[in-house]
Amino acid sequence: MNIPLSTKKDEVRIGVYVCHCGMNIAGKVHIDALRDFAKTLPGVTISRDFKFMCSDSGQELLADDIKKHGVNRVVVASCSPLLHEGTFRGALVKAGLNPFFYQMANIREHVAWVTNDRDLATEKAKALIAGAVRRAARALALEKKRVNVQKDILIVGGGIAGIHAALNLAESGKHVYLVEREPTIGGHMAQFDKTFPTLDCAACILTPKMSAVKNHPNITLWTYSEVEEVSGFSGNFKVRVRRNPRYIKEELCVGCNECIDACVFKKGKTLDEFNVGLSQRKPIYSPFPQATPALVVIDPNSCLELMKGKCKKSCVDACERAAIDFEQQARIENIDVGAIILSTGFKTFDPTRIPEYGYGKYNNVYTTLEVERLVNASGPTQGELVLRDGSRPKSAAVIHCVGSRDRRYNPHCSSVCCMASLKIAHLIKERTGADVFNFYIDMRTPLKGYEEFYDQVLSEGVQFIRGRPAEVTDWALTPSEEGKLVVRVEDTLLGTPRRIPVDMVVLAVGLEAQADAEAVQRVFNISCSRDGFFLERHPKLGPVSTFSDGIFLAGACQGPKDIPATVAQAGAAAAEALCMVDKGYVEIEPNTAWINADECSGCKTCIPLCPFRAISRDEQRKVAVINEALCKGCGTCVGACPSGAAQQNLFTNEQIYEEIEGVLSYV
């Protein structure tokens, strides 16, 4: 081992600090042995242990050693850099040292938490500390760069999450682009009839916010549009938005709907998406009365003119403002934004995946979302709760946890279905007076006013049967079951199988990630958790940020959530985005790659490999050049460069080899 400790001035003086992390580390490794071992390593002048290095007194300890004992390289053996690298780098800065003279040895996640053998754990921790010390000796001073940020903010998805975040940001004076894929904003909430637990009319509380979005001078609303590409980096994103043609001149249409009445189709023939297929709409349509913006849209997959070019186009004649334009093409908008909020929502579980519940097989099996539309005044039956044959149900079953808490489909609890099922039970009871049976596994009503609502529904006479139904069948055992749907269930409170005959079955379908969540994840370069929802930076302390700086999450795209939680998270996402753009600059980590022009042969191997398109070729000098602002320090080019010309700050070959040798010399 020969670490150059040449002149007095350049002398490397390393301080090693072994953290107990309470009992997290101290309970699993011999702290004293680690501290004494570190003292024997070349270059180490001070070695200490402390109960919580991240505490103020821990940081002061370190600062004191820098100031009083001339420590100029610091190794803390503690937790993951994700948690406290920033803390300790900050402590170095306070004590007047370059923050990159700091090296972390992770002996908590990589050692204490993954072993039960105290002696072996101690040995592994020693190897990691030896590596960190050798690497720290080769540390170089680096500077963080500041880059100004764009002030505008992009929000993707115009459900209640996107709407709330957009209004918050617009009110603070920021310009917001709100991009929504559907022809209208409003999302799932617009489809609901009532909201739990207060039974507010969903439209009454949502539509004022929708029109506020439409009318706000600081919001640019693009519906029927999708984000195609995102490049750039935190604070300076370049976004390409595709605005699909609605075949209507938006500036001319006033939403009078004369064209819809005039359409050559006298009746709708296409399943109405807004009414979840319970009714039919025409090729030219407006999703619902309060659709925002109040513009009609022409569906190219059912309009005769757009499909076949053959139609007498009575819609065109009916439009006094000449707003219909069959020649309209998709438009591309390129915008620069500083931060992005994703609020792309969820999809409901497809109950045909559980054939034993008979959805799609028996006419009178519905989903909760379908019943929302059935009881809604603007729904397919004008709010009258009748079955597909026009009859009024005298009895109904509501099955909880359909597709949720089920290892065959989704292990997660969808969180909203207990309350949604209670609300549906209440509405069926209120509208029809039917006998209602709710089949539940556990009742989960933990938030404000929820348990009280459960009490209310209980007192209304809804019957609760604990058990996950085995099947819904039309097989009648007794004459009283003839012509009914029979829910077969083990009543786990009575300890007996039961058969409950009903006229109507409602499946409380769970919440899942959007079908195209993976594609969206790639566009925005973020991650998904195992259940398919977007992954937050930290489950407790970073619930709205992602691992991509400048991209935030709001609402059910991050995980199942009800409206209050969605709105709260949307506010938080708006605040974090605001915080970022108002600061005015972002600091760029100096762990970027660079090209040693003398050694670069200009072979271009690295250029297509860079995931961030940060490398270009200087045609004059015939060498590769890396744009520091775009480089994320992934190291791909460094590994791929055949001549070793690509190098990376904080990860020089020398530093990495020293660390490896340090670990191996001990092993």
Add this chain to the structure above:
Amino acid sequence: MHYLYYPGCSLKATGRPYEESLLAVMRELGVDVEELADWSCCGATTYMGVDENQAFALAARNLALAERNCSDGCANLMAPCNACYLVLNKAKHYVAEYPEVRERVTGALKSIDLNYRGDVAVRHPLDIITNDIGLEAVGKHVKRPLTGLKVACYYGCQIVRPYSTFDNQYNPTSMDELLRALGAEVVEWPLKTRCCGGALTGTVPNTGQRLSYFLLKEARRAGASLVATCCPLCQHNLECYQDEIEHDFAEHGQPAVAYFTQLMGLAMGLRPAELGLQRMLTPVQRVALQATGSES
């Protein structure tokens, strides 16, 4: 394709028409079927309740014999009885998944010079016919399509639970597709995998026959004139107690009941005697031929 055939006790006794029709159909399809030499009882579902270890050893003996019989790679052991199919599969799973079971079973087999490696595949003929041979190949052999015959396909409880290796656990469709390929009309009914009464028809007749009754009644309600089975015990329960069911539940006009392989044979133009039709207690031949208009 070469299949070792494990008849189990039923196909040599009450299930003889199943064996006769299965072997005749396989012969017609050009499939090489060889009876496993020296096979023994599978233990059935009852032995498990008496002594699990001995039951597993008894079942695994047949698996080991199949492996010894097949030097080139993985043996396909065809088990037409649903109970045999389940028990042999269960033994295979338990030996693979539980080291303590494996130790006892392999030890027991060693004492009779047998070695069980665990790479035999236990297959039901319904699986072999629909997946290995394929409906297209079967269709080419159809000479007298069963057009007009309304069939309720009954799978029984054991071939899709708990090991659903070749069909959907809750709504199996392989037999439906097969019978459609034979030209029959398959009715939709909800009791495809409900219990037929199993051994209860012998031990607690009232309870057992009640379960059979529901199946026959629902099949008829769905419009079927015939129930197709793929298990000798299901067949026995649905076929043999129709008089008692008529008496106890006043259920008249019950459907005929036949093995799916008999229906295949009829469609392929095989002679009724080759298919064991003369042994049936319900008028399978008459119902099938009447429906298809083949009977004058």
